[in-house]
Amino acid sequence: MDENDIIERRACISGVGQSAIGRRLFRDPLELTLDGCLAAIEHAGLTTDDIDGISTYPGPMGTPAGFSGAGAYDVMDALRLQCGWYASGLETSGQLGSVVNACLAVASGLATHVLCFRSVYEGSAQGEKGGRAAVMPGGGGGGGGGFKASGFMQWNLPFSAPSAAIWIAMFAQRHFYEYGTTREQLAWIALNARRNAELNPNAIYRDPMSMDDYMAARMISSPFCLYDCDIPCDGATAVIVSRRDAAKDLRNPPLRVEAVGVRIDGRPSWDQFDDLSTMANRGAGKQLWERTEYKPADVQMAQLYDGFSWITMSWLEALGLCGIGESGPFIEGGERIKRDGVLPVNTHGGQLSAGRLHGYGFLHEGATQMWGQGGDRQIPTPPEVGIVAAGGGNTCGALLLVRE
Amino acid sequence: MTDVEETATPFRILPKLTDNNRDFWTGGARDELRFWRCQDCGYYIHPPQPLCPIDHSKHLKTEAVSGRATLASFSVNHQPWMPGPELPYIVAIVEIIEQPSVRLTTNLVNCPIDEAHIDMELRVTFEHHPDPDGDIYIPLFEPGE
Numbered sequence: 001m002d003e004n005d006i007i008e009r010r011a012c013i014s015g016v017g018q019s020a021i022g023r024r025l026f027r028d029p030l031e032l033t034l035d036g037c038l039a040a041i042e043h044a045g046l047t048t049d050d051i052d053g054i055s056t057y058p059g060p061m062g063t064p065a066g067f068s069g070a071g072a073y074d075v076m077d078a079l080r081l082q083c084g085w086y087a088s089g090l091e092t093s094g095q096l097g098s099v100v101n102a103c104l105a106v107a108s109g110l111a112t113h114v115l116c117f118r119s120v121y122e123g124s125a126q127g128e129k130g131g132r133a134a135v136m137p138g139g140g141g142g143g144g145g146g147f148k149a150s151g152f153m154q155w156n157l158p159f160s161a162p163s164a165a166i167w168i169a170m171f172a173q174r175h176f177y178e179y180g181t182t183r184e185q186l187a188w189i190a191l192n193a194r195r196n197a198e199l200n201p202n203a204i205y206r207d208p209m210s211m212d213d214y215m216a217a218r219m220i221s222s223p224f225c226l227y228d229c230d231i232p233c234d235g236a237t238a239v240i241v242s243r244r245d246a247a248k249d250l251r252n253p254p255l256r257v258e259a260v261g262v263r264i265d266g267r268p269s270w271d272q273f274d275d276l277s278t279m280a281n282r283g284a285g286k287q288l289w290e291r292t293e294y295k296p297a298d299v300q301m302a303q304l305y306d307g308f309s310w311i312t313m314s315w316l317e318a319l320g321l322c323g324i325g326e327s328g329p330f331i332e333g334g335e336r337i338k339r340d341g342v343l344p345v346n347t348h349g350g351q352l353s354a355g356r357l358h359g360y361g362f363l364h365e366g367a368t369q370m371w372g373q374g375g376d377r378q379i380p381t382p383p384e385v386g387i388v389a390a391g392g393g394n395t396c397g398a399l400l401l402v403r404e
Numbered sequence: 405m406t407d408v409e410e411t412a413t414p415f416r417i418l419p420k421l422t423d424n425n426r427d428f429w430t431g432g433a434r435d436e437l438r439f440w441r442c443q444d445c446g447y448y449i450h451p452p453q454p455l456c457p458i459d460h461s462k463h464l465k466t467e468a469v470s471g472r473a474t475l476a477s478f479s480v481n482h483q484p485w486m487p488g489p490e491l492p493y494i495v496a497i498v499e500i501i502e503q504p505s506v507r508l509t510t511n512l513v514n515c516p517i518d519e520a521h522i523d524m525e526l527r528v529t530f531e532h533h534p535d536p537d538g539d540i541y542i543p544l545f546e547p548g549e
Binding site for chain 2: 157167218222223
């Protein structure tokens, strides 16, 4: 493949920003969204007049409650943005699919600086004391009143399987069966996240967690216990995707989008996917490495989605950062993946401890680390090459970033 | 095949019946697990769709399969997400023996929790839910050949 064909390289990440983040903030979700967006624009050294594109995941959605704090039009209008290109949508390669779309937009010349954002208020939406946990888009219902399941949820709801916790648990169980993976290994995703969150002032849960704490937690859906499940929260994350030739003199060194991985090779389904020990990330990982001369061994940092802990293990394998089936031994003991280990993972605490900012939190953290702006939790040597991946099941996407 | 009626039938959200899914959700009235099948190439199609994904034929009919399956994976669910079976209950993905690429998310029933294991042989059993829009027979699976 000719380098000129890999047009995502014409794009870079030039700034990131976040709103206040909390378990339950009870703030206007649009206000949080705009706070995050303005923070990212300023961080890049731009103004709203420079922004000529907007991209978001998933776009406006009423259910599940709190799943989407604002749509593209909301932000475009509130900031009076003049956009050469804009898009939102759920059916893409994970939450970062919206960032990939922005890369293609700037590479094509339809826009120069694209504001990308993801906004959630699932914490507040569950009410004062918490409530029914979010179920996947297309779900809902919840009983009685003559509600009938249709579409793809008819294949889950009648069996009392409304949550991605159960669906992903069955992938994890299959992985345990095929490769001998254990809960003691899985635990290290949660324990590593928590020890990193202790150093992140914006994380939701920062108290130390031990293996005993983990093993004593109540089960949700085997093999997942409470600490294998991410934390609904409120907050908005934004990133600026710029055309590289327009980002040379901005505030931060451009993080070149060296390659993206967005492919699905298999049925776009959770339970009909051919191999239940992996997910759509299998294709995304292969595609990413087909588009670059870099190798997995070059990666100095990995920010890998942990909506449920096992998803991080699955991404480690799908991206070739360890062998297929070898993620259990790879993470066991937590030495390799610690902040000053050979492959730091989820240095902000992941969604497990820093809150379910839904994919974009990993990109925010990856960029922050590569720019050396991580404060107390900074990786000792800011990575030059980092990988960021988000999503699970049938919706997975990854970015390989290189600091210029 | 037996009807699971010894204990109280649990609350379940029922599917909305359509022409495409009716045979699947009502076949249990005759103890039949039915799927759409391409009448040209023999491929079983699930979930229902208007044509065969293999040869694009629209010559499709529903046919009963044996009801035998193997357990591809499962999770013992402890979390009360919604009204439903008594906790904990087992959510399973099963593969039908006629064509393992056809999977169902379902529940493993009549099986002690600690005896569930991947690759175990299963057979279908139906849970009857009377409903004014048409009775539903939810296909569950239990150990057996």
